[in-house]
Amino acid sequence: MSEKKQQVTRRQFLNYTLTGVGGFMAAGMLIPMLRMAVDPVLQESGAGDMVNVGLSVDDITDEPQRVDWNVEQVDGWHESEVNQTAWVFTDENGDIQAFSPICTHLGCFVSWEGSDDHPNEFFCPCHDGRYYKDGTNVPGTPPLAPLDVYEHEVRDGMLFLGQAKSRGEA
Ligand code: FES
Numbered sequence: 001m002s003e004k005k006q007q008v009t010r011r012q013f014l015n016y017t018l019t020g021v022g023g024f025m026a027a028g029m030l031i032p033m034l035r036m037a038v039d040p041v042l043q044e045s046g047a048g049d050m051v052n053v054g055l056s057v058d059d060i061t062d063e064p065q066r067v068d069w070n071v072e073q074v075d076g077w078h079e080s081e082v083n084q085t086a087w088v089f090t091d092e093n094g095d096i097q098a099f100s101p102i103c104t105h106l107g108c109f110v111s112w113e114g115s116d117d118h119p120n121e122f123f124c125p126c127h128d129g130r131y132y133k134d135g136t137n138v139p140g141t142p143p144l145a146p147l148d149v150y151e152h153e154v155r156d157g158m159l160f161l162g163q164a165k166s167r168g169e170a
Contacts, residue, residue: 050153050160055088057154060096064089064112064122064133067098069161086150086161087112087122091134099135100148100164110147122147135167 008016053069064087073082086098087110101110103124110131114123121138122131130138137143151162 050162053161055159062090098150098152103129104145105129105142
C-alpha cells in the first residue's frame with residue numbers, strides 16, 4: 001500500500017491565505033458597522049433619570065406653581081430636547097406633590113385655576129375638564145382618571161423629578 005502525500009499546491013496556499021486575510025479584514029469592517037447600527041437600540045434610555053428642575057424646596061408653597069424644564073431624549077439615533085412641565089405644591093400634610101399637566105381625557109394642557117368659574121381646581125379648556133387640587137378628576141366632567149404624578153426626590157434642597165406615572169403605577 002503506497003502512502004499518498006498530501007501536498008498543498010502554491011495555488012491552494014494562496015487561495016487559503018487570501019480567503020483568511022480577506023475574511024479577517026471584512027470582519028474588521030463589518031463589526032464596527034454592526035455595533036454602530038445596533039448599539040443605540042441596546043442602550044438604556046435616560047428616561048427614568050431624575051432631573052433637577054431648578055426649584056428650591058423652600059420656594060414650594062401650598063399654591064400649585066408651574067415648573068418647566070428640559071430633558072434630553074434619545075430615540076434610537078435621534079437626540080432631542082423635550083420640554084416638560086409639572087404643577088408643584090405642598091399638600092395639607094406638607095408633602096410635595098408634582099402633577100402632570102396633561103389632561104387624562106384627550107391630552108390637552110391643564111392649568112391651575114384655569115377657569116374663573118371653578119377656583120381652587122385644575123381646569124382643562126378643551127372640554128371643560130376639571131380636577132380637584134389633589135389631582136382627582138371631578139365626576140361628571142370629561143376626564144375619567146386623575147392627573148398623573150411625577151416621581152420626585154429632594155437633593156440638597158432642590159426638587160428632582162422623574163417620570164410621570166398614573167396613580168395606579170405611582
Ligand atoms: S382634553 Fe381635557 S377635557 Fe378633554
